[in-house]
Amino acid sequence: MIDQQLPFRFIPVSKETFSRFQDGKIISTLDQCGIFLCRRGEIEVAFEDETYRMKRGDMYVYVTSTLVRVLHKSKDAEGYMVEVDLNYVIPIVNRVVKVENLLYLRRYPCISLSERQYLHLEHLLKQLHHRMETEDLSDMTQQCRLLTVELLKSMGQTIFFEVLNTYFANQPLSPLPQGKKDLVFHNFMFALFRHYHSERDVAFYARMQHLAPRYFSTVIKEKSGSSALQWIVKMVIAEAKQMLENSDLSIKEIAGRLNFPTQSFFGKYFKQYVGVSPKEYRARHT
Incomplete structure (x- = not known):
C-alpha cells in the first residue's frame, strides 16, 4: 500500500x-x-x-x-x-x-x-x-x-x-504566562533544539538551569508526558533517520555530525532505540 x-x-x-x-x-x-x-x-x-x-x-x-x-x-x-x-x-x-x-x-x-x-x-x-x-x-x-x-x-x-x-x-504571538515548571520545560526545549546534535546527556541540560538531573527530568515528564532522556532520544533518532533516508552521507559521516565518538558507538545507540542497525534501516527505507 x-x-x-x-x-x-x-x-x-x-x-x-x-x-x-x-x-x-x-x-x-x-x-x-x-x-x-x-x-x-x-x-x-x-x-x-x-x-x-x-x-x-x-x-x-x-x-x-x-x-x-x-x-x-x-x-x-x-x-x-x-x-x-x-x-x-x-x-x-x-x-x-x-x-x-x-x-x-x-x-x-x-x-x-x-x-x-x-x-x-x-x-x-x-x-x-x-x-x-x-x-x-x-x-x-x-x-x-x-x-x-x-x-x-x-x-x-x-x-x-x-x-x-x-x-x-x-494567531499573533504574545508572551506566555509561565509558572516555574513551565519555564523549566520551555528552557529545556530551547536548549534541546540548539544542542541535540552534540549533547545527549540529561545532566548537561539540567546544569544549564542549575537543577539536579533527577528533579529536572521529573519536571520535564510532568509538563510534557515524556522524560528529558526520551525527548533527547526522539530528536537524535529523528535526525539520524532523516539523514539515512534523504542524504548520501556515509554512516560514519552521520555519526560525526551527531557527535558520536565512533561509527560503532552510533550504530549501537541507533539499534538500541530503533531495533535495527543504521545500515539495515537505510537499506529498508531507500
Missing part, C-alpha cells in the same frame, strides 16, 4: 469513522504530530486546562507528547485528519519555525480559519487524498514508483508549510 511508504497518513473523519473520537476518550499523540480540520458539525476537545469547541473551518494542530480528551461531538461531525511521523517533521520544523513559536503552538493549538483559508486548505487535502487513493504502485515501473512516492511526500510537505503559515497568520 502507498500509505506504508509515506511519512504521513490521511484520515477522512466521518460519522462512520469517528471511533477514535468517542466522547470521553483520550487521544494520545506521544509520537505523532498532525492536524484535524473540522468541515461539518461540532466537536469539543480538552487540552490540559483549556476547552475548545470546534466548528466548520476550525483547525486543531497537535504536536508530540500531548494528551487530548474528546468531551463531545455532534452526530454530523466530519473533518480531515493528517498524522505525521515525528522523525519526518522535526528536521523540517527546525529549518522554518523558531522553537518559541513551536511552544506557543503547543500551548494554543486551535485556530479559526477564514473562509478563503479553509477552502484553500481543504482543496489541498482533497488533492492529496485523491492521489493517495488512486495511485497504484503495483502497476508502475520502479522509476515511476519512486517518483510517485516523492511527489506525494512533496504534496504533504506543501500542506505542512501551508498549515504553519495559516496558523501564524491567524
